[in-house]
Each structure stands twice: as structure tokens, then as C-alpha cells.
Amino acid sequence: MTAVTAAAVGASPDSAPGSGTGTASGSPVELVDLCRSFGATRALDHLSLTVAPGELVALLGPSGCGKTTALRVLAGFETADSGRVVVQGREISRVPAQRRDMGMVFQSYSLFPNLNARDNVAFGLRMRGRKSADRRAQAAEMLELVGLASQADQYPHQLSGGQQQRVALARALAIEPSVLLLDEPLSALDAKVRLQLRDQIRALQTRLGTTTLFVTHDQEEALSMADRVGVMQSGRIEQIDTPSALYENPGSPFVAEFVGLMNRLPGTVDGAGAAVLGRVLPIRNQHRFPLGTSVDVLVRPEGLGLTPAEDGRHEVVAKTFLGSLTRVSVAVDGRMVLVDQPSETAARLVPGHRVDVAVVGATVLVADSTPPAAVPAAATVAADPS
């Protein structure tokens, strides 16, 4: 594995950087031990990250975790207090943004309002002193690539949000950057357009093989687009790994709860494992809880099973139809627990039914015990499958 972070934990050995890319013509990127503070706030706390050529890495985390600062330090819009930025083996920490050879797509619409789509795309080439004919040809090619050749003469205010971001992507790629930076480019778009553009960006990045760093707070976006996802908290990368490895083997309770849905069940530390719902299961994460401590045991909805029983210990509270699966909400010791069941099986369950809940997974994560949230009254929720 070539891409490892100093702060990362739990990176699985099967993760393959750049594996999703067709070619690997991009440049390798290294962020080494970066620190950056804004007053008393530490935005980057000894952050290290390596991105392999042609790889798409997503930085995922809540607001204020430092993901955008990391991207801006790489772009040259912020200067790190300490640490190094290395691209293609060359340190560029002190190189101004305009000489870093990086294409960037911003969260807000950033097309130049006074230029039409073609001139926007050609802007970077003009800054590089390319001839007018070359610029026009290259811009036309890039607009063709993002499916907007017929909109070349349109001005930004005449384009939809999705089209503007596609032009911005074409503009960023037209300069054939060594690294492509995406700063939450989909967050201003509506759900349908976001889904389409997400696929288009990934397809284009794969085709061109440009090394890409993508910042987002949307886990679905990160998991569906990236070769690897780095989950950030308080200026550090908690864990970086492939999407499936992150989901299946989260290294900490924070990562487990940030990526996908996670139930908290009351349990007790019992020898090498955790006692939960009548079973003792091995604990996956490192912890310092003494024997007998009450803890929260973290289990995903698909890691739980349901058995209808008239004298069952738990009660079905609600159901949410999700297509082939139904998410059943069950009250377990005063907590609301979500259990994914095949819809055929769940069809027989009605709010108010008694059931037994069991852990079907092999290992669990444990975290500090938190007080249970109030369980709402029983109700059936049927989400529209369309």
C-alpha cells in the first residue's frame, strides 16, 4: 500500500490506491505533518496524507473538521503554520497558488460572469499564453467532454446550477492540471442533478486519470465516488481506507457513526468481549474500559436480527419501507434501535408486535455509554419506494 497517513488507523491491506482509475497519469501528492491554526482554533493538527497518481481521495467530516483547510493549503490559498506540501516529488509549500498547476472546482458558482462558457473554459489557457485558435479548440473539446458543446456561447447567468458546475469542471480540467481539487462542488445542487453530476465527475476523472482530492460532508458522495475516503475530526484524519473497508471495519466509534448508520446498544465489558443482548462478542476497537464497565455497543442495522415472539423482550415501534429492505425501529431497553430486514419478512411485523433482537455480526465496537434517547410512540412509516 503506497498511500498511508501518519494519523490514519485501520487501513486495510487490500486497499488499492488508484485502483478505480483507468490510467494513472496524474501526479502523486503528499501532505506531510500539516498544522494550521486560526486564533485558538486548530484547523489542521499534524495532518498527513498521501494520494497516489490518478487516485481520487475524499476527505469526509463534519463542519469545522479542517477538510476545506487541507484542500486550501494544497491549492495555495492558505499557508500551513508547519508541514510540507509535495507534488510530484517537488515541495510547493511556498509556491503561490497561480503557479501550482492545480484545477479547482468551488462550492459556490465561480464562473466569471463577464465571460461565456467557452471563454471561461479557455481562461486558464489564456493565462498560460496559449494562442487564440488553440484555446478555442481546447475549450470546445472540454465542453464536449462535459456535454455542453451547444452551450458554449451562453453566459453563466443563462446556465443552470448543474451546467455551471460542469463548465467549472471543464475549466479546471482544460489546463491539464497535475491535481484536481473539488471543494464540495455538488452541495449547491438539487438531489437529482447532484446524483448525475457525481457520476459524470467520477467517469471523467477515471478517464483522464487526474489525481483528485475531493472535500465533502456528504458520506454518500464520498463513499460512492472515492477510491479512498479519509474521515476527519478536529484537524486530523481519524481513518483513511476504501469505502467498503471504512464501512465494514471502522477503526473508532466516531468513524463508525459518521459513515453509515449505527445503533448504540447497552452492554458490559466482559473479558475480551462485550456482553450485549445475551451474547458475548469480541471487541474490535482499542479501549481502556475495565471489566464490568457499562458501555455502548455499536452495531449496524444489518448486524442485527429479529425474531417475532409473543413473549419477546422488545417491541416494534415503526417501519420504513426501503424497497427490498425494510428498516424496523425497535425499542430495546428504552432506546430506539434500527434493524434492516428483508421486506418479505418485515411485512409480517406490525408496530406493537413483540420481538427478540439479536446481534448477528461476529465483532462489535464499544464506546462510552450515553443516556438513551426517548422512544417515540409506535407508528408505521411507509416511505414511497419510488
Added chain:
Amino acid sequence: MAAVASRDLGAPLLEAPAAPSAPGGRRGRTPRVWRFVVLLLAGLYFLVPLYAALRFALKTSQGRTSITAFTSIPHQQGFMPAFTLSLRLALVTTVITLLLMVPTAVYVHLRLPGLRRLFDGITILPIVIPPVVLIVGVLQVAPRRLKGTPYLLALEYAVLAMPFAYRSLDAGLRAIDLKTLFEASRSLGGGWFKTILRVVLPNLRAALLAATVLTVALVLGEYTMANLDQYATVPVWIVSFDQDNSHVSVAVSLLALVVTWVFLLAISSLGWRRSRRAVRAGLA
């Protein structure tokens, strides 16, 4: 009336949903009547004195109607030098003002956004400080070579125009996402100078025109400073000439007003035509 967003020029107009007619059309008519009344009163307030001045200028001292007062203007002693001096001052002041104010306003917005209120306060000072004090201030700092030349007056006018120019530019900069545009340009290889030239200035066109229009109007109409500095600009010449021939003096005042107005219209229509061309190109 079809409801069409003014910016969405590409949308098919025929598909725009028709707004339901307001129940009780009287409600819609009443404000329209008031608008007309207010417009009429404002028009009368401005036009009646102009009409009176025009009538006075078209009368000779013998009471006959004639355009002699207007045709004789270029031949009046001292008029042409005063006129060219005013135009020169307008040009130089505008250049100085824009060269000082554009980079300042851009820098404040980009790098010192926390100081925007302070700058708002500082730039309004020339309005509350008496012109004599401003003149003394400029004299203190002006290069020796400029003293005794009309360009010293241009420096004083630049101070006087600062509140209007800064506010126009400030409003223009607030209307665009300057930080993102700047960063987008830099990520594409644009340095500071190129970014200001190719990205910021074109998107500030309306604000630049407003700043220019206000500065030119101020310079062409300013009397106090020019008189104190003893430069015969058009307003100073009008006042001094008034004592000899009041009909010609009023004719010059009217002509100055018309020339200023035409000049401002020309500047404004320049921007208007360019934006129309841009929209038309977008629709092609």
C-alpha cells in the same frame, strides 16, 4: 402579464405562466396613479426653473426673443479656456480617483473585510470636512511641483469625490463573490494584476461607470474649491461673467447643464450597450 425573470432570457416566453389578475383592479391602479403624481411633481420641481432660465436666456436686454446669448458663448472672453480646463480636470480627477479607489476597495474587500466599516467612515469624511480644510490638507502633502498648477485642484477634487466613488465601487464589489472569483482566477494561473484586469474590472463595469459619472458631475459643477484656489473653471467663469451680461451667463449655465447631462448619458449608454451586446451574444 407574463411572469418572466429578467435574467432568464433563454426561457421560452410563451411558456411563462400568466399571473392571475389581481382581484379588485383598483388596488393595482391606485399606486400607479400616485406614482404618476409623484413623477409629475418632481418633474415640475426640476423643469420649471430650467424653463424660466431658458426663457430668460432667450430674451435680449431690449425684451426681444433671440438665441444670441447662446451663439455668442464661444466668443465670450475666457469661456473656452475655462471650458477646456474643466474638461481636463474632470479627466485627470477621474483617473486619479479610479487609480486610488479601485485597488483600495478590492484590497479591503479581499484582505481586510473586518475593516470595511472603518473605511466606510473614513471615506465619508470629505463630505463633513469644510472645503477650506481639505485644501489646506492637500497643500500640506502635495508635491511641490504640482503647486501652482491646476492639477493640484484635481488632487483636491479626488478627495472630494472619494465618498461617492468608494461607495459605488463598494456596492459593486458586494454584488459579486469577489473571493471565489479571485481564487478561481489564481487557480487557473492568473496573478493579481491579470485577475484585476480580466476578472474584477469587467465585473465591476456598472460600479466603475457610476463612480466615473459621479466624479465627472462633481468636477464640472464644483465652485468653492476652484474659486478659493483661483482657477477659472466653468462655474467660476459663470459667476464672474454674471456681473457683465446676465443673459449670456444664464445661457452658459444651461449649456453647462446640457453638456454635463449629455456627457453622463454617453458614459452610461456605453455600459448599457456593452451589456446588451453580451446578452445578445449569449442568446445567439
